[in-house]
Amino acid sequence: MAEAAVQAGCRFFAGYPITPQNEVPEYMSKRMPQVGGVFVQAESEVAAINMVFGASAAGARCMTSSSSPGISLKQEGISYIAGAELPCLIANMQRGGPGLGNILASQADYFQAVKGGGHGDYHLIVLAPASLQELYNLTMNAFDWADYYRNPVMMLGDGILAQMAEPVEILPYEPILDLPPKDYILDGCKGRQPRVVKTLVLKPADGLVAHNEHLQEKYRRIQNELSLCKEYQTSDAEIVVAAYGITGRIAKGAVRLARKKGIAAGLIRPVTLWPFPKEPFAVAAETARKILVVEMSHGQFIEDVKLSVNGRCPVEFLGKGGGWYPTEDIVLEKIESMAASETVGKGKA
C-alpha cells in the first residue's frame, strides 16, 4: 500500500505508531525522503490527521494510516476534511475492539467507516481489498477518486491483510480519471484572490444548510458512479454468501468447496463498502434461496445487506468479533446446514 501510494504521487505522510500497521509508517519514513516527499511521525493520531488536513489544503497528495483505536482518535480531523472537501487517503487496518481490544484482525469498525464515525452528515469513500494486489491497485485508484470527488477515502483492511505476505506486481501508476484542477489549494495568493479553506458556516439557510445539500448531491453522484463489487458464481446460486475484505476471500474458498459438494453456492464481495453496491444484493434477493453474511464482527455489514435485500430473502449470519476469523471449513459447514434446511417464507424450494 505504501509503495502504491508513492507510485500514485503521494508525497506527504503523517502517522503515529500502532499495531498492526507499523510497517506502513516505517516504510514511508525511508521512502518519502527518497522521492522528495515528507514523512512526519506525529505526536498523536489527532495531530497526524490534522497534518494531513494541512497538507491536503496545501495541494499535496497525502495519506495517514492507523488501526482501530487510532482511527477513533482521528475522527475529529476526518470530519473536518470531509466538511472542507479535501482529498486524502486514510488506511484503517482494523484490530479487535472495543477499547484497546487486541491486535488480531477484526471487521468491527464497519459502522464507524461507512456510517460516519465523526460528527456531521458526511461520507468517506470506503474500500475493502481482499488481497495485497487488490490493496496495491485500490490504493492507486483511491488517490484518483479522492481528487476527482474532493473527498477523503478510507482503505478498510484488517490485521490479517496488514500482516500477510504474498506476491504483488508493482504496477506503474496510470490515472483512471480526468482529474479536475486543484483550484482550492492554499499556496499564497500571488496573482489571484485569497482563498479560505474552512468548515465553519454560520448562516443556516444559504450557508450550512446549502453546504450540506451540496455535500449530499456529491454523495448521490458517488453512489451512482462508484459502486464496486466482485461476484463469484452467483448466477445460479441458491445460497449466496456476502462477505468483504479478507473474509470475502475466505468465503470464496468455502463457496468453491461447496460447489465441489454439489451445493449451488455463490459469493458477493463488495469492494466499495460506501457507496454500498446494492444492486447485486437486490438481484440475489430474487434469485437465491438464502443469503449468508460472514464478517469478523457481531453484525454490522449485515445491516446494509439486509437493507438491500429488503426482506425479499432470508439473511443468515456467521460472525464474531474480538479476533475471531472464519476458516473455509466453518463457512462451508454453515453453507451446508443452510442448504439442507428448508426455507420459510420464500416461494422457491
Added chain:
Amino acid sequence: MQNLTRTEVLTDAQTHYCPGCGHGIVHRLVAEVIDELGIREITIGTAPVGCAVLLYDYFNCDIIECAHGRPPAVATGIKRVHPDKIVFTYQGDGDLAAIGTSETIHAANRGENITVIFVNNAIYGMTGGQMAPTTLTGMFSTTSQDGRGAHGEGPPLRVCELLSSLGGVCYLERTAVSTPKDVINAKRAIKKAFKNQIDGKGFSLVEVLSMCPTDWKLSTAKAVDFVNNDMKAAFPLGVYKDRT
C-alpha cells in the same frame, strides 16, 4: 509623522470583536508586519477556534480554519508541503494551551519553521467566559465561580516558560497590547518572529497579553488596568528564548 492608512493585508470587513478587545490591535500588528515584509502573497494563515475564528474574513491572504487546538499540526502540514511560503498560526489561550497543548509543544520541539501568535486574555471569550488554562489564581470565571484555585484548578499555565526548555524553539517573547509602548514592542516582536521564519530559523512564538472586558466583566479602562497590574505580574513580559 507615521502613515496611518489602512494596510491592504486587512480586508474592509468590520470586525465582530467587542469594544475594548485586544484582537483588533493584534490583527492590525500582524497585518502591518506582513505588509512591511512584503509577504502577503506568499503567506498562509491559520484561524483558530475561539473569538479569532473569523479572522479569515479580516486577513487578505490565504487562510485555513482549523479544529480547536490543531493549528500547529495543520501549519506543519502546510509548511512541509510549501517550505518557501510563510505560515503563521493565530491562537488563543484555550486553543494553544489547553486542547492544543500537545500540538503546540511538539511543533515547537520539532522546530517547525512557523510563526505562532498567541493571544492570552486569560479567559474563553467566544463560549462566554469559562476558565482558561491561563486564568489567574483567584480570578472569577463562569466555571471557577469561587475564583481559580479554590477547587483544585491549579495555577495558570505559563506558555513561554514551559516552551523555553525545548531544543527546537528559536524565539519566545511575551508582550502586551495594553499601553502604546507595549503595542510598539509587540509589533517589533511579531516582526522578528516572521523574519525568523523567512530566514529559516525555526519555531517562533510571540505571546500577547490582551484585554477581554466583556468576559472579565470590567469596563474597557479597567480591563487595561487588569492587564497592566494583574496579568503582567502573573505573566512577566520579556524574551524567554532567543537563538537568533
